[in-house]
Amino acid sequence: MxxxxxxxxxxxxxxxxxxxxxxxxxxxxxxxxxxxxxxxxxxxxxxxxxxxxxxxxxxxxxxxxxxxxxxxxxxxxxxxxxxxxxxxxxxxxxxxxxxxxxxxxxxxxxxxxxxxxxxxxxxxxxxxxxxxxxxxxxxxxxxxxxxxxxxxxxxxxxxxxxxxxxxxxxxxxxxxxxxxxxxxxxxxxxxxxxxxxxxxxxxxxxxxxxxxxxxxxxxxxxxxxxxxGGSDPFVVLDDADLAAAAETGAWARNLNGGQSCIAAKRFVVHTDIYDDFLDRFVAEVESLAVGDPTDEATEVGPQASADLLATLHEQVAASVEAGATVRTGGEPMDREGAFYPPTVLTDVPEGCPADTEELFGPVAAVYEVDVEGAGVERANDTEFGLGASVWTEDRDRGERLARRIDAGCVYINQLTKSDPRVPFGGVxxxxxxxxxxxxxxxxxxxxxxxxxx
Known part of the structure; x- marks a missing residue:
């Protein structure tokens, strides 16, 4: 080996x-x-x-x-x-x-x-x-x-x-x-x-x-x-704290170079706050420090291998070819090592890799939905069911949605994580x-x- x-x-x-x-x-x-x-x-x-x-x-x-x-x-x-x-x-x-x-x-x-x-x-x-x-x-x-x-x-x-x-x-x-x-x-x-x-x-x-x-x-x-695997939804409702949702969402997608089963991968955002959230989210993603993993300030390091980077970029390229829009990132970085930049895709068409596959790297797909029920439908529109995150200032509303999402765990106003005190697993x-x-x-x-x- x-x-x-x-x-x-x-x-x-x-x-x-x-x-x-x-x-x-x-x-x-x-x-x-x-x-x-x-x-x-x-x-x-x-x-x-x-x-x-x-x-x-x-x-x-x-x-x-x-x-x-x-x-x-x-x-x-x-x-x-x-x-x-x-x-x-x-x-x-x-x-x-x-x-x-x-x-x-x-x-x-x-x-x-x-x-x-x-x-x-x-x-x-x-x-x-x-x-x-x-x-x-x-x-x-x-x-x-x-x-x-x-x-x-x-x-x-x-x-x-x-x-x-x-x-x-x-x-x-x-x-x-x-x-x-x-x-x-x-x-x-x-x-x-x-x-x-x-x-x-x-x-x-x-x-x-x-x-x-x-x-x-x-x-x-x-x-x-x-x-x-997982393709965890990160649902942002119209009454969410957008600053907190954007900051946490950027970290939830890019922690560990995005190489996590429970990373937030599909961002499902209510139309009333979609533009505002997207601007904040892209800004947070672009602020992440990408670089040498020996540096204490580095937040996003390399992908774990050149082969994994190549697979990830093939998925991004195929999604863009199908009609997705790159808001930031989208190309391997021009430097030594297997570095891929934090990437945000919007206008993600149905059936493309970013829509249906698990992207095991720092690539977020952002969707716009016009009603709460459509958000749940989009969250459940995946073969996976590991975790989910819901953002709303109304805790009762968040719990109602959590019960409708098909996943092993749902976190409200928090990123999905594993914790020794609570059961962890998927459906x-x-x-x-x-x-x-x-x-x-x-x-x-x-x-x-x-x-x-």
Missing amino acids: NVVNPATGERIATYEEAGDEAVERTLADAERAFESWRERPLAEREELLASAAEVLRENEREYAELMRREMGKPIAQAESEVEKCAWVCDHYAEHAHAYLEDDHHPSPPGTAVKTVHEPLGVVLAVMPWNFPFWQVFRFLAPSLTAGNVGVLKHASNVPGCAEAIEDILLEAGYPEGVFQSLLVPSDRVDDIIADERVRAATLTGSGPAGRAVASAASEHLKKTVLEL KESGYGRELSEAGMKEFVNRKTVWIE
Whole structure:
């Protein structure tokens, strides 16, 4: 696996892929570790997770630099990602006992009936490059604390991040085998899922990748959780605070170089304030600092690879050819590295890539609608259903619209985000299952009924 710095195009490291022997050894070690790990008192597992949070905070800059080098994340955003990983560790270290406590049920006199929550075993985690630490920690913090063990198949462009995460847990005191990184290409995933020692799988990634994992797992009746793509609407109503909506919207679209499943991608704006919002939004987008991800002031870094940039520009060019108007940006930047400028498209015709596909980069499509109902219709006019954002000064109105939008989460007067305290996941082509909160912790447990006569 060759790692290329997307800001410079230079190869910075090479990692050897795991062969058959390494895969066998990893799965054998995971199975062996599970037998003792599942018996470890929950309080001890919580303490180890709290220790992992300490390791993350003590080495925040080191891990942030690793993300910057491998996938181009601006250094300030990379440091924030490490801190968020420490937060999810803190959260489950504090709340795992409450989340996993027995559920008691009505029963006949003299009996006791309850549901206990027991770990499933070895869980395969197939994770993406865009948030290379956070995506992994939001899986491992609840799943390992529930008593499972994890095997990570990370994206091929962030192998250093994968190995660093394994080292973090070992430094925190986790037993060997409880969490392991396995550097294998995607074509090895089906065989790993089929292995009888693997009991479940989770994936964050594209629709095709999710279907492949779901198909392989279903063949062997194994549990899966899928967090897939998104084309999140950002609905701006006629009574919205336009300054706040434009400022937050620009950030919601361009955070992490626009490379986020829950980024605001389709801006649905009421006709009465459309022109005003568009002027403010374009100005906010153009004010974002694009540049070297080592610079603390940089807000938008490179795309994660030259290939990803090329795909993004093909989608923009096809949309423009179909009739879309470029308000700002729209061409790769004339500089070293995979840089694409924050871009705004309007007059987006039905059926073009900007209308129907997920644009995984800093490109916003803006639509004008004349009534509230049309805004909901436009928001739902997508195969995806991950998140949404609604902007209005009337909180009751915002909640009414939120209930009509087909998505796993809707934020009113806030950008869409994942938070350890609330369930996260999508509907439709955005996947199924939930991560985070109590719901996420119980995805990979056996809810066992125990009847005591």
